[in-house]
Amino acid sequence: MSSGALSGALPGGGLPSVADTLPLQVGMVLVCVALAGWVLAVWLLLRQPRVPTSPPDDYLKPVSPADLPVDPLPACAVVLDGLGAIVQVNEEAASQFGETVGAILRHPAARSALSAALRVPAPSGTAEGNSRGDLPPVCSTTFTLDVPVPRTLHLMLRRLPGGKGQDKRVLVVLNDHSEARAADRTRTDFVAHASHELRTPLASLSGFIDALQGAAGENPVMRQQFLDIMRQQSERLKRLIDRLLYLSRVQAHEHQRPRDLVDVADLMAVVLGEVAPRFEREGRTLTLEVEDDLMVRADEDEMVQVLLNLIENALRYGAKEDEPLTITLSARRAVIPDDRWPADGGVILGIEDNGCGMEAHHLPRLTERFYRVGAPTDGAGQGTGLGLSIVRHILDRHGGRLRIASAPGKGTTCLVWLPAAGTALAVSLVE
Template sequence: MPPGGLPPAADTLPLQVGMVLVCVALAGWVLAVWLLLRQPRVPTSPPDDYLTPVSPADLPVDPLPACAVVLDGLGAIVQVNEEAASQFGETVGAILRHPAARAALSAALRAPAPLPSVGSSGRGDLPPVCSTTFTLDVPVPRTLHLMLRRLPGGKGQDRRVLVVLTDRSEAQAADRMRMDFVAHASHELRTPLASLSGFIDALRGAAGENPAMRQQFLDIMSQQSERLKRLIDRLLYLSRVQAHEHQRPRDVVDVADLMAVVLGEVAPRFEEEGRTLKLEIEDDLLVRADEDEMVQVLLNLIENALRYGARSGDPLTITLSAKRAVTPDDRWPADGGIILGIEDNGCGMEAHHLPRLTERFYRAGAPTDGAGQGTGLGLSIVRHILDRHGGRLRIASAPGKGTTCLVWLPAASALQVASAIE
């Protein structure tokens, strides 16, 4: 041991311990910095131009299978795709000027860009969609649904908003028709049921002891039960027609044979005095149709003419016709066809009834032939049958001048006739 000193090992021990502690501290700092660098950097507030700006020329809105419009920050139209132009035309501007659309545009422009989530690419998510639904009354009532979203980039007027327009008028009309149908059907079914219930209660009382009154009540109950049966049968038939309305008929029907079946059904109705049926039928008329359904169409139209067309004291003449559509007419497709007509010289009806005649349960007036009230479903059945056949129905009438119902059907082609023969 050196005089006055420590052993050599004792001199180097504190130095080694210090170096180890320094190394451990440096390793800890390196690890902390490394962990800090791996954490995502989340800004406290997203920038306004949070994504790369997109110019209008870069927006591929034409291929979109929807009605798309691009607006700038002031609401001016920048782009309109072909789908929107074809469906809405010049009304796009009026739609976007609606107060509800302007409010939704303001909300879309104010919507902030959301913060990027952990593990994302750092570009951020798209801003939320702002939507609104409103109804335009001009030129015709239309219910429209708009969805708006601010597009990436831009400030102020240079901002862009994508608008997707959807016309919900047809869906809303269908919902309204379903509700009206349930309401009308409930009313039509309730009326005969209430009558039957009332007379049953009366027969249980003193009226049941009077033979004449009992017979009168039973006759009325029989009429009401028949009315109820007709209504249920019509509703079931209408349901069957609608079930296969999308399937076009495949049979080729000779119109002469069709008219022969109809004539056999209605001939007894014209044996009464003051009723005359005339026939005007061309030869060699062939249509692609379901014969039973077309018989139903003609029977319903003739029944309406008999029920509502007669005038007190005046003879009623109904003309049943069938001819080729050879004269150019805007009412029918340009490729010709066959026209079946039912014309009467009866009392006619006001013009305001015509657009609503094919609505379910709609009646233009009270019966004039003394028969009971109809179900109000006959012309609705006619319309659905013709929709299945690709046909058209046109009704013309005026008070005191009778009513004309024309049914247009596509003629059967030579290929269809040959296929049917085979």
């Protein structure tokens, strides 16, 4: 083919050149790159955490008492308003502290911690990575209440979000450290008091052992006499240790109110079964006077111990020479009004005897540890001096009262007042 023919064919319909297709290809590549970059940017944006610039509206709105589920909390929780008045008390706090919740929260240390908690600003929502904002700090305090029984309490207070002025809310968590402090007091009291009481029987035992190792051990009559005295001293030592251990157990949970309902008639039946053998001796009479339908919230075993101790004292120290001893065990409702007892009624248990009685100056000291009025009148061994101290601590735990009246030659009357069932765990929400 000639050169003229070739040159004529190109302009008329031949294939396009490389220079003509290059701009189209470059444009398609640029579009793909831009699309991929946009997809990558959107993906990275979605991966980033969202940090709010302000807390949620429902977090900062005023908190209603109905919005605070404090009952399920496994702790003693109380909610207070901006004036320190009680708004809510959960079931755990009501059962453990009862009517003393108000007294606890009125303590100066508790009021000071409440003021500090109320001064804390409302929580903000600027905490990084925390959509609910920073929690306010916890204000805590520890103090001891001496009435009605010594209790060491640790309170933790934290302001709740929302609310202004009186509408502020503060959550209070109460922890009772009384048991640990009671254990410390028990160890101290044992060193201070029990060591002196234990020294007497131990010295007696040591002396008779030395005597038996000498010439007295070869004399059958003296040996038997000394062994009998040693047996009495060892029994006294055992009773003393048992009483000390029982007293320490009572003090360990003295701050915990009993929750069981006890029928007084059943309680008296148990006591009668325990003391009946003691009245088989001639010259002793026990009478019983119990009203119907008397219920108390109490620990039955501890109340049996109270009545047994009082009856034991009447038998041990009340008997007169050549005159029968009569002891009356009674239970009745408290008469209202009566200045000797609280105004909310209650139940009175009484132990009255016609024995020799005692002088008035002994009465204020009868519940002191190791205090004894005199020698036993029934020929029994010397008491430990802890019986009425145990009675006092048990009644303190029950929120009860003890009144003792006596006069020489006119017998002794011991009255125990106990709250009626349903009043021991009542909680007043009125400050």
